[in-house]
Amino acid sequence: MxxxxxxxxxxxxxxxxxxxxxxxxxxxxxxxxxxxxxxxxxxxxxxxxxxxxxxxxxxxxxxxxxxxxxxxxxxxxxxxxxxxxxxxxxxxxxxxxxxxxxxxxxxxxxxxxxxxxxxxxxxxxxxxxxxxxxxxxxxxxxxxxxxxxxxxxxxxxxxxxxxxxxxxxxxxxxxxxxxxxxxxxxxxxxxxxxxxxxxxxxxxxxxxxxxxxxxxxxxxxxxxxxxxxxxxxxxxxxxxxxxxxxxxxxxxxxxxxxxxxxxxxxxxxxxxxxxxxxxxxxxxxxxxxxxxxAFWPGRLEKIAQNPAIILDGAHNPEGIHALIQTLQQTNSEKIVLLFSALLDKNYDEMIQEIQTNVDNVEFYLTTFDFPRAMAKKDVLEVAEKHNLTPILDWKVFLEQILPELQETPLFITGSLYFISEVRKYLLEKTSTV
The missing domain is CATH 3.40.1190.10 (Mur-like, catalytic domain)
Structure with a gap:
């Protein structure tokens, strides 16, 4: 070889x-x-x-x-x-x-x-x-x-x-x-x-x-x-x-x-x-x-302003607890949150923690192209179980929602593999504008 x-x-x-x-x-x-x-x-x-x-x-x-x-x-x-x-x-x-x-x-x-x-x-x-x-x-x-x-x-x-x-x-x-x-x-x-x-x-x-x-x-x-x-x-x-x-x-x-x-x-x-x-x-x-x-990409990293887009690889309950602290301190009437977890993670607990502790969050659940990620059917089932909005194509979602956000911050979180994909996509999109 x-x-x-x-x-x-x-x-x-x-x-x-x-x-x-x-x-x-x-x-x-x-x-x-x-x-x-x-x-x-x-x-x-x-x-x-x-x-x-x-x-x-x-x-x-x-x-x-x-x-x-x-x-x-x-x-x-x-x-x-x-x-x-x-x-x-x-x-x-x-x-x-x-x-x-x-x-x-x-x-x-x-x-x-x-x-x-x-x-x-x-x-x-x-x-x-x-x-x-x-x-x-x-x-x-x-x-x-x-x-x-x-x-x-x-x-x-x-x-x-x-x-x-x-x-x-x-x-x-x-x-x-x-x-x-x-x-x-x-x-x-x-x-x-x-x-x-x-x-x-x-x-x-x-x-x-x-x-x-x-x-x-x-x-x-x-x-x-x-x-x-x-x-x-x-x-x-x-x-x-x-x-x-x-x-x-x-x-x-x-x-x-x-x-x-x-x-x-x-x-x-x-x-x-x-x-x-x-x-x-x-x-x-x-x-x-x-x-x-010190700089570490994908950890409460703000990659855009107006609207603010923050990426955070909160991929387990410990990470979600840290993210919740930040969400609670965010000075905004509404927060938009896009979340995607791997199927072998305790995503039920992570979703419930956010819903219980953050009142002003508009919560979306999605998937991405990775072997251990949720399938689309999983997204639909989990979203219905927790009363979330399912997103089957996160790129289309971002195209639609970003122009509407204005002063509303967008937090994108979950698996670091997901954050990696989103970060690359958004940075390339920004550089071509």
Whole structure:
């Protein structure tokens, strides 16, 4: 197998998606062993959590870049192009490098596939590409790695980081991670390594207890939001922050939403801890500038004004709770909301939460072109069940409603895969006007 074009390489990677999610580290360890262990050749920060992983990663990466470091990031899913999943200083991997990586890894996956552990999954292949890229193709000072699913058995959990970060924990991916919040916390806490410090933004008592027990059992220092570091909102995208290292007042946050206070705080403490342990140098100017300049597409991102169009990938109950806070604070007589969820998500609960907590919302439900998205018949059934307006073609809907909105804001939310499609469509439409 040999790839000559970007499309060929990408089709091969995506073709392994049919193998599904395959928790476990054995294939990953075997693959990396055959690649001479690229995961051991850099300093990594490892981030797990139900929500907030991408935002926290963005805050940390932005500050490190302000301080002059070369930062590799590994994220999912992508918003604009597949390549952005593997990036250095926010610049996605090139098509040419992706082709080279695919040609390096494909023969090894063929060899593994006929063995006792079976074929490698899409996420395992992409993870191996990332490690190899940062080890041999492009030099980095630090890598910030986002867990794909869970933590304990996630493909990224083969690394030994300099810091582990756990953002929030909620009931998501229960078919893989467990039926209770404590079982899910145990899986997420699987990224905790012996003697490696952990910074956590979790709030539930039972989750804190689960993670603390894991940290103690592995002799890992454990630092907790609202205990070891605290923050308070003092204005729009503005916070005061305090920890044992000192106080920072009137910090501007680059990302919108009150929940970003928590994510920014986790990032700030992580950075100050890394400085205390002599991993990095950190100036107040770099810290303030990086937190203020942080940008993460599709997270309460306003992409148009008059009418205001806000995109937010609230794809699970935790994300919906954060979105509701913003909707409640929106100063408008009416809000138009277009929502689309994957069929394997708890969309009933998410819809009910919005209907219960937001009075002035005009609520539409739609679908989009993705294997796990609702079918049109599902949209009709769910819309009738919850007294929503079904939309079978979201592009036609946007064409019709945008001229009518004027001062009414439009929030588009749900699956990040949906947000990715809508964002691309709207930005292209705007650029041609």
């Amino acid at each position: 040999h790839f000559n074009t970007y499309e060929e390489a990408l089709n091969w990677i995506h073709g392994t998606l049919r193998l599904g999610i395959k928790p476990g580290l054995t294939r990953m360890e075997l693959l990396l062993e055959k690649l001479n262990h690229p995961e051991k050749k850099n300093r990594f920060i490892h981030i797990a959590g139900t929500n907030g992983k991408g935002s926290t990663l963005t805050f940390i990466s932005s500050v490190l870049q302000k301080e002059g470091y070369r930062v590799g990031t590994f994220t999912s899913p992508y918003i604009e192009t597949f390549n952005e999943r593997i990036a250095i200083n926010s610049l996605p991997i090139s098509d040419a490098d992706l082709i080279h990586l695919a040609n390096r890894i494909a023969p090894i996956t063929e060899e593994i596939a006929v063995g006792e552990y079976g074929p490698t999954s899409e996420f395992e292949i992409i993870t191996a590409m990332m490690f190899l890229y940062f080890a041999e193709f492009e030099k980095i000072d630090f890598g910030i790695i986002e867990v794909g699913l869970g933590g304990r058995l996630d493909s990224t959990n083969v690394l030994i980081p300099i810091l582990s970060v756990i953002t929030t924990i909620g009931l998501d991916h229960m078919e893989f991670l467990g039926d209770t919040i404590e079982e899910i916390a145990f899986e997420k806490g699987g990224i905790i390594k012996p003697s490696i410090p952990v910074v956590a933004g979790v709030l539930q008592d039972s989750v804190i207890e689960t993670l603390e027990e894991l940290a103690i059992s592995r002799n890992a220092p454990f630092y907790l939001y609202k205990k070891d570091f605290v923050a308070e909102k003092v204005g729009d995208k503005l916070l005061n922050y305090r920890d044992d290292f000192g106080e920072l007042k009137a910090l501007q946050i680059g990302l919108a939403g009150d929940h970003q206070i928590q994510n920014a705080s986790v990032a700030i403490y992580s950075l100050r801890l890394l400085e205390a342990e002599k991993w990095i140098h950190l100036s107040e100017e770099g810290l303030r500038g990086g937190i203020a300049d």
